[in-house]
Amino acid sequence: MRRDGLINKGLTGGGWRIGGLMLLLGLASINTASAQRRSSDNALPQIAEINRQISGVWDEYGLRPSEPATDGEWCRRVYLDLIGRIPTVEELEEFLGDRSRDRREKLVNMLLYDERYTEDFARNWTTIWSNMLIGRTGGNDNNSMISREGMQKYLRDSFARDVPYDQMVHELIAASGSTQPGSDDFNGATNFLIDKVNEENAAQATAAVSRLFLGLQVQCTQCHNHPFNDWRQQKYWEMNAFFRQVRAQRIGGRGDNGGARLVDQDFRGEGAGADISQAVLYYEERSGYSRTAFPVFVDGTEIGRDGRVEQVNRRQELADLVVASEYFEKAAVNRMWGHFLGYGFTKPVDDLGPHNVPSHPELLDYLGGEFRKASFNTKTLMTWIVLSEPYALSSRMNSLNATDDPQLGESPKFSHFYLRSMRAEELYESLIVATQAHLNRGSYEEQERQKNMWLQQFTSAFGTDEGDEQTTFNGTIPQILMMFNGDLIRQATSERDGGFLDRLASGPLPGPKKIDYLYMAALSRKPDRQEREMAQIFLELHGNDPKKALADVWWLVLNGSEFIFNH
Amino acid sequence: MIRFSTPDGMSRRHFMRHMAGASALTGSALAMGHTLKTHASELTSRRKSAILLWMGGGPSTMDIWDLKPGSRNGGEFRPISTSGDMQISEHMPMMAKQMDKMSIVRSMSTREADHNRGRYYLHTGYVPNPNIEHPSYGSVIAHELIDQRPELEIPPFVAVGGDSVGPGFLGMAWAPFSVSSNGQVRNLDLNMDVNRLSARKLALMELEARAMQNDNRGIAVREHLEVIDKTFKLMTSPQMAAFKVADEPQAVRDRYGDNGFGNGCLMARRLVETGVPFVEVSLGGWDNHQDIFPTLRDDKLPVLDRAMSALVEDLEQRGLLQDTIIIWMGEFSRTPNINGNAGRDHWARSWSCVVGGGGLNGGIAVGETSADGTAVETDPYSAEDLMATVCQGLGISLETTFTSLNGRPMKIANSGRVIRELIS
Numbered sequence: 001m002r003r004d005g006l007i008n009k010g011l012t013g014g015g016w017r018i019g020g021l022m023l024l025l026g027l028a029s030i031n032t033a034s035a036q037r038r039s040s041d042n043a044l045p046q047i048a049e050i051n052r053q054i055s056g057v058w059d060e061y062g063l064r065p066s067e068p069a070t071d072g073e074w075c076r077r078v079y080l081d082l083i084g085r086i087p088t089v090e091e092l093e094e095f096l097g098d099r100s101r102d103r104r105e106k107l108v109n110m111l112l113y114d115e116r117y118t119e120d121f122a123r124n125w126t127t128i129w130s131n132m133l134i135g136r137t138g139g140n141d142n143n144s145m146i147s148r149e150g151m152q153k154y155l156r157d158s159f160a161r162d163v164p165y166d167q168m169v170h171e172l173i174a175a176s177g178s179t180q181p182g183s184d185d186f187n188g189a190t191n192f193l194i195d196k197v198n199e200e201n202a203a204q205a206t207a208a209v210s211r212l213f214l215g216l217q218v219q220c221t222q223c224h225n226h227p228f229n230d231w232r233q234q235k236y237w238e239m240n241a242f243f244r245q246v247r248a249q250r251i252g253g254r255g256d257n258g259g260a261r262l263v264d265q266d267f268r269g270e271g272a273g274a275d276i277s278q279a280v281l282y283y284e285e286r287s288g289y290s291r292t293a294f295p296v297f298v299d300g301t302e303i304g305r306d307g308r309v310e311q312v313n314r315r316q317e318l319a320d321l322v323v324a325s326e327y328f329e330k331a332a333v334n335r336m337w338g339h340f341l342g343y344g345f346t347k348p349v350d351d352l353g354p355h356n357v358p359s360h361p362e363l364l365d366y367l368g369g370e371f372r373k374a375s376f377n378t379k380t381l382m383t384w385i386v387l388s389e390p391y392a393l394s395s396r397m398n399s400l401n402a403t404d405d406p407q408l409g410e411s412p413k414f415s416h417f418y419l420r421s422m423r424a425e426e427l428y429e430s431l432i433v434a435t436q437a438h439l440n441r442g443s444y445e446e447q448e449r450q451k452n453m454w455l456q457q458f459t460s461a462f463g464t465d466e467g468d469e470q471t472t473f474n475g476t477i478p479q480i481l482m483m484f485n486g487d488l489i490r491q492a493t494s495e496r497d498g499g500f501l502d503r504l505a506s507g508p509l510p511g512p513k514k515i516d517y518l519y520m521a522a523l524s525r526k527p528d529r530q531e532r533e534m535a536q537i538f539l540e541l542h543g544n545d546p547k548k549a550l551a552d553v554w555w556l557v558l559n560g561s562e563f564i565f566n567h
Numbered sequence: 568m569i570r571f572s573t574p575d576g577m578s579r580r581h582f583m584r585h586m587a588g589a590s591a592l593t594g595s596a597l598a599m600g601h602t603l604k605t606h607a608s609e610l611t612s613r614r615k616s617a618i619l620l621w622m623g624g625g626p627s628t629m630d631i632w633d634l635k636p637g638s639r640n641g642g643e644f645r646p647i648s649t650s651g652d653m654q655i656s657e658h659m660p661m662m663a664k665q666m667d668k669m670s671i672v673r674s675m676s677t678r679e680a681d682h683n684r685g686r687y688y689l690h691t692g693y694v695p696n697p698n699i700e701h702p703s704y705g706s707v708i709a710h711e712l713i714d715q716r717p718e719l720e721i722p723p724f725v726a727v728g729g730d731s732v733g734p735g736f737l738g739m740a741w742a743p744f745s746v747s748s749n750g751q752v753r754n755l756d757l758n759m760d761v762n763r764l765s766a767r768k769l770a771l772m773e774l775e776a777r778a779m780q781n782d783n784r785g786i787a788v789r790e791h792l793e794v795i796d797k798t799f800k801l802m803t804s805p806q807m808a809a810f811k812v813a814d815e816p817q818a819v820r821d822r823y824g825d826n827g828f829g830n831g832c833l834m835a836r837r838l839v840e841t842g843v844p845f846v847e848v849s850l851g852g853w854d855n856h857q858d859i860f861p862t863l864r865d866d867k868l869p870v871l872d873r874a875m876s877a878l879v880e881d882l883e884q885r886g887l888l889q890d891t892i893i894i895w896m897g898e899f900s901r902t903p904n905i906n907g908n909a910g911r912d913h914w915a916r917s918w919s920c921v922v923g924g925g926g927l928n929g930g931i932a933v934g935e936t937s938a939d940g941t942a943v944e945t946d947p948y949s950a951e952d953l954m955a956t957v958c959q960g961l962g963i964s965l966e967t968t969f970t971s972l973n974g975r976p977m978k979i980a981n982s983g984r985v986i987r988e989l990i991s
Contacts, residue, residue, distance in 0.1 A: 200856055200912070347697040356697070397783050405785060409698035409973040419784045457753055475739045475791055477722060480798040481754040490758065530777070534770055541766060552763070556771055561778060561791040 046370050046384040053363040054390050058415050064400035066393045066416035071096055073567065074392055075107065076524040080422065080566050081340050082111045082382065084124030085429035088436075089520045108386050112379045118160050119444070126155040127425045128339070132212060133172070133192045136459045140452070145194045145248055145260035147179040152448065154188025165332055165376035166323040169213050173319040178251065180259030190262040194248045197262070201281070202243035210239060213322050215331035215352030216298065237283045237293035242318040244281060245309055264315065267307035279307025297321040327352060329368035333381065334358075337367070340385045342418035343406050359411040390414035395567040419565050421474055424458050425451065427564070428488070434521045434558075435492040435500045454488065475564075483559050492558065493551045501554060505547040511539075514546070515553060522557045614715040615890045615925055615961045616839045617708055619847040620832070620875060622897035623729060624854030625685065627911050628919035629903060629940045630863055631656050633673045633932075638939045640903035643860040651930030658868040661876035667930040668879055668888065669923030670989055674934020676947035677899060680913040682854070685898030690732035692951035692981035699971055703732035704894075704954065705845040706741040707979060711963045712844035719842045720804035722797065727831040729849025736971045739790040740797060743847065748831040750810040755802065768799050786972075809841040810834060822877045829874040836881055839891055850874075853897055857908035882924065892925035892960050894953070903940035917943045920953055922989065925960045933988045951983030959985050 058065055069077070075095050079087040087095070095107055111117050130138070130151055139148030158168050177187030179194050196204035210216040218236050244267040252258025269279035280292045294305045295314055301321055304312040322328055330352055338344030345358040358364050367384070374380045385391060395417040397404075404413045412418070422430065428451055432438050441447050458478070483489055495501055504514055515535045519527045527535065535553045542548040557563060627642075629635055632655055634646040646654035651666030662669075679685040679694065688694050691701035702710070709723035716723075722744035724731075734741035746752055757764060775792045782788065801807065812820065812830045815837075823829035831848035838846050850871060855862050875895065882888040900918030901911030917936045923929045934945040955965055958980050967979040 351697070395784050397785065402783075407786065407972060409971070409975075411698075419787050421787075474733075474742075475787070475794055476742050477744050477794060477798050477801065478753060480794055481752070481802075484798065484802070485754040485756060485758060531774070534774065538766070538770070552767055552770075555767055556774065559771055559795075560774060561788045564791070565784075565787065567784060 044384060044387070046367070047387050049366060050363065050384060050388040050390070053360060053366070054388070054414050057360065057413050058401075061404075061413060062400070063404055063413055063415040064398060065390075066396055066398055066401060068392050069394045069417060070525070071103075072524040073394065074104070077391075077417070077566060078104075078107060078111065078386055080426055080430070082108070082124070082386065083117055083120040084127065084426050085120065085433050086522070087524060088433055089517060092520060092524050104392075105387060108383055112382065122156045122159040123429075123444075124425075125159045126152050129155050129159075133208075134195075136455060138195070139191070140456065145179065145250055146191050147181065147188075147259050148191075148452070149445070149448075150179045150181050150186065150188040150259070151191035152188075153181050154191070157188075162377070162379065165371075165378050166328070167376075169328070170319040170323055173209055173213070173322060174313075174315045176246075176262050176264055178259060178261045180251070183251075183259070185261070187262075190260075193246065194260050194262055197243060197246045198248050201240060202246065203240070205243045205246070206236065206240040209318070209322065210298075211350050213331060214298065214325060214327040215334060215346075215350050216327065217351050217353060233283070233285065234291065234293065235296075235298065237281060237291075238296035239298065241281055241293050241295040242314045244279070245307070245314050264309045264313060266309055267314075269307055276307045277311075278305045280305075297325075298327070299325065326368065329372045329376075330364055332376075333367040333371050334364060336378075336381055337385060340382075340391055341412070341414055342420050343412040343414075345412075347406070347411075359413070391417070393417050395419045417567065419567050421564060422566055424455055426566075428454060431488055431492055431558070437491070437500070457482070480559075483564070489555070489558060493555045495547050495551050501547055501550050505550055511546065514550060518550065518554050518557055522554075522563045523560075613890060614842070614844070615712065615892070616844045616846070616887075617704070617892040617894065617925070617957060617961060618832075618835045618839065618878070619704060619845070620878075620893065620895045621729065621731070621847055621849045622853050622871075622895065623686070623849055623851035625682070625897045625899045625901060625913060626853035626867070627855065627859060627863070627901035629900070629911075630859070631659060631868065632671045632919040632921060633936055633940070635903070635936075635938065635940045638903075640905065640939050640941070642905065644864070651932075653930075653932035656868065658864050659872045661872045662879075665876050665879040668883065669893070669921055669929055670927065671919050671921050671932045672934060672948055672953065672986060672989075673919045673932050673936055674943045674945045674948050675900075675918045675920050675950075675953070676943045677915040677918075677950055680899050680915040682898055682913075685913075685915065687732055689896060689898050689950045691735070692949075692954045692983060699973070699975070700733065700735035701977070702735040702737040702741065702969070703743075704957075705731055705743055705847055706734035706737050708845045708958070708961060708963070710737055710741050711958075711967065711979075712961065716842040716844065719806070720800045721806045721809065721838075721841070721843065722801065723843060724845045724847075725835075725838055725843055726847045727834055727849065728827055729847075729851060731847045731849075736969070736977075738786070738793070740793040742794075746810060746834075748812075748827045748834065748848075750812045750830070750834055752807065752810055755807065757802065761803070764802075771795065806841050809837045809843070812837065819881075822873075822881075824870060824873040824877070826870060826874075828870050829877070832874040832878040833881075836878060836885075836887070839882075839887060840885070855901065855910050856906070856912060857910035859901070859905075859910045879923070888924045889926055890924075892927060892957055893921075893923055894957060895921035896953070917941060922953065922957065927956070927960050927989045928991055931988060933986060948986055949983065951981040952986055953983070954980035955983030956986045956989055959990060 055065070072092065075092055076086050079085060079091070095103065098106065100106070111121065130148070134146050134148065134151055138144065139146035139151065171189045172192045175187050175189035175193070177185040177190055179188070179191045180186060181188070193205050196202065196208055207218055210218045218239060245264050247263055247265055249261045249263055250258070251260055266276065267279045268274050268276050270282050271280065274280070280294060282290050282292055284290055294302070295317070296302045297318070303314065303317045306312045331350065334344040334346060334352065335349055338349040345360050345364045346352055346356050371381050393416050397416050401415040404410065404415045406412045406418065432441070493501065504517060509517060512532065515532060516526050519525060519531070534556070535549065538552045539546065539549040629640070630642050630644050634644060634654065634656060635641040636646060645657045647657045647660065647663055649655055649663040649666035651669065653666065653671055655663055655666065677685070677688065679688045684695055690703040693701040705724035705726070713719070713723050724741060724743050726743035726745045728748040730745050731743040733743070772792070772795065775788070775795065779788045779792055808814070812834050815833060820830065820833065823833045828848065828850040835846040835848050852867060879888065879893065882891050899913055899915040902914040904911070906912055917940060934943060934948065936942065937944050959965060963979065965979060965985070969977045969979065971977050
């Protein structure tokens with residue numbers, strides 16, 4: 001076993017060495033062929049190409065990749081990243097019990113295509129996209145024109161029905177209709193732009209569409225030429241000109257949560273003697289000069305200048321241009337890579353401007369091209385990434401790749417899996433599943449409402465008109481307090497009759513297996529010797545009251561970094 | 568730094584005694600209790616603190632601290648005289664009486680007019696860089712002043728009513744502790760017997776320390792352990808009473824305004840008294856792209872005026888102002904030009920910050936802007952200059968150098984130069 005030497009290096013000796021070995025032996029039975037071998041067997045050329053390009057950079061920098069992750073670690077990762085929660089003990093055991101060579105492919109296919117996982121999959125990606133499109137707080141305020149429910153309904157339908165990525169983005173950019181489910185002209189996609197078009201001549205819409213779908217940061221060029229990128233103020237206003245026909249109209253008064261309607265209306269053009277067939281806008285340079293702009297896409301493509309919607313629908317034209325742009329596929333691939341690997345090829349992930357050189361430019365181009373060839377099928381792209389070698393590496397570093405740490409400011413080389421905190425939503429869903437609370441949950445809407453209430457404690461807005469916000473869920477004291485004492489953990493570790501721990505304690509499993517069950521449920525592995533011993537100590541402390549000891553052990557497991565991190 | 572016992576070869580019996588012992592210790596310390604130091608006279612050491620009043624959104628300083636009557640950009644408000652050597656807005660009458668203790672820097676000139684970039688820059692003194700995260704004011708100051716207060720059991724950097732910018736490369740142990748201005752800290756109730764909590768604590772610290780040593784997964788695991796340690800400290804600390812603004816007499820709360828920002832400022836005073844070196848209190852809603860004048864006159868300025876003046880007055884009356892620097896700023900200001908929606912847009916080129924206390928010179932206006940407010944006509948000052956001045960005022964050496972995670976030396980306050988007029 002090559003792994004021994006590596007892992008023992010980190011051990012301190014004595015009893016803990018034995019613990020470490022026990023851990024190794026325990027895992028050896030579920031650890032098989034290296035990722036290298038597995039992935040080179042794989043028929044998909046895109047996966048082979050990812051592996052070739054990524055490992056090429058390792059060689060270039062003299063990095064030795066970490067060992068492959070164990071099947072248990074990999075399984076936990078895939079569940080978290082694809083469907084937003086950890087596996088149940090039963091799901092994990094089903095996977096570990098599969099001895100076939102293509103069990104990883106089978107698992108990925110199951111999570112992506114099996115009906116039993118459609119809801120989890122759609123929920124996860126709806127959450128990710130809602131946070132991106134309207135933020136964690138969008139629609140929470142009674143005065144908001146956003147219907148969070150409407151946004152989520154649209155996204156959930158799109159992900160459940162496998163709508164291709166270009167079609168979805170086209171709909172988000174060009175949508176019109178009501179934000180609110182239940183209205184006759186309901187179109188949930190309108191929630192993306194509804195609060196971004198009325199102020200400052202749709203500055204936020206301009207910035208959000210450019211940043212999210214093209215990876216271009218234009219917001220700074222609204223007022224001046226950007227000091228260190230290609231963007232000029234003129235380009236910003238030409239892009240902005242696409243949003244001059246759109247208005248958000250509130251339905252009902254402020255505060256009654258009546259929703260709103262996104263409508264297209266003619267743009268007459270600005271200035272005295274405006275000509276609607278040449279509908280122009282004016283902006284001011286820093287020097288004070290006034291300049292004019294018409295709709296021109298970032299690549300220089302001009303569209304008609306007529307301001308009448310029936311002549312030229314500027315948002316429709318923009319949507320066509322966006323999904324045809326090469327920035328479009330790169331931005332999508334970069335974001336998706338970042339989701340699974342922890343870092344995109346650029347930092348930040350939504351800045352692909354010429355000043356920000358990607359870590360793997362050829363791979364980014366290649367994957368973008370392949371994604372377009374695959375008709376923007378999101379699940380296909382996910383499959384390539386999830387079955388690649390870098391995704392299957394251990395998060396434990398070795399002496400020859402410890403320098404590969406983007407936290408130190410290095411560009412990522414993906415020679416080990418980068419440890420990261422679960423997102424707040426992932427933690428929530430994982431806790432629910434780990435404590436089997438999912439077996440008797442209410443309706444989907446009710447579940448989302450409860451989760452949203454829980455999430456609000458971690459989210460705070462910055463008090464700007466742009467709705468900037470921050471989620472304090474990155475290892476801060478409030479997060480630790482929530483994990484120590486919060487309602488969710490209190491319920492999870494509750495000793496009440498009929499509860500999770502009560503059922504486990506009084507169930508048929510022999511004592512040590514009960515501890516195993518808790519470790520498998522939270523960490524997708526069995527406890528090592530030291531951890532078993534710790535459990536035994538708790539049992540003795542509680543005068544052999546097993547339920548109390550189980551509660552303590554469960555609290556310990558949930559509060560450990562191994563649970564909180566995707567590793 | 569966290570200390571943990573070496574688990575090597577520890578027998579089960581031994582560990583059990585260890586756990587039982589720890590429980591007893593924590594229990595008795597709790598039972599005895601401590602009394603919260605509330606009298607300024609007990610604060611014998613000259614320890615310094617800072618309070619940042621953060622105005623999220625970018626307040627129009629031309630309508631508050633540097634009015635331009637007679638200019639077409641001047642807006643609707645008139646200037647009034649103050650107890651200091653400058654005039655301010657007529658809608659800040661209570662602050663006008665405190666301006667002998669505060670100074671206005673009217674020659675701020677910065678380049679970041681995007682909210683996120685400006686917030687980052689004003690908080691750190693550095694422009695955003697994708698490869699490095701710089702620590703914010705509170706993290707830097709807490710990090711430098713923590714040694715003065717070994718008795719402090721609650722976090723040294725508290726953000727009230729909104730988030731701040733993070734600790735960057737200093738690590739999560741220096742992250743802002745965010746609380747709402749009502750003083751209620753969520754999930755603080757023990758809901759279990761303290762001995763049981765102590766046993767869990769000890770076991771958790773042991774297991775995490777082991778994970779840190781064995782797993783080689785980077786700094787995140789160590790940071791988690793450090794924050795766990797801080798959380799346990801805070802959970803059993805009587806100093807947590809400092810957050811309870813509800814314990815203040817109603818008259819005091821009324822003086823501060825008894826609203827979110829007012830209670831935040833009051834909490835800042837209580838925290839500083841308890842020994843917290845840095846408190847940030849947020850007041851948002853300054854992103855006034857439309858209808859700026861009624862918004863400022865009827866909503867923002869009355870709240871600001873009452874709470875900020877109460878804070879200055881209260882700190883002074885308690886003898887704390889000479890050791891506490893107050894900073895008032897947002898991420899930028901607003902255009903001198905009034906736009907078509909009777910609002911002002913983002914503007915960073917010429918604007919004002921306010922600073923005072925902690926021995927800094929009060930009652931003066933530093934620098935000048937042009938008659939229409941569009942340009943600084945004196946030596947311009949930057950975010951890093953203001954930060955350097957605050958650090959110097961707090962007795963922190965400007966030679967202090969941090970090492971970022973990738974080994975780069977980073978001078979405190981980005982080598983800003985001290986604003987001489989403020990330090991005599």
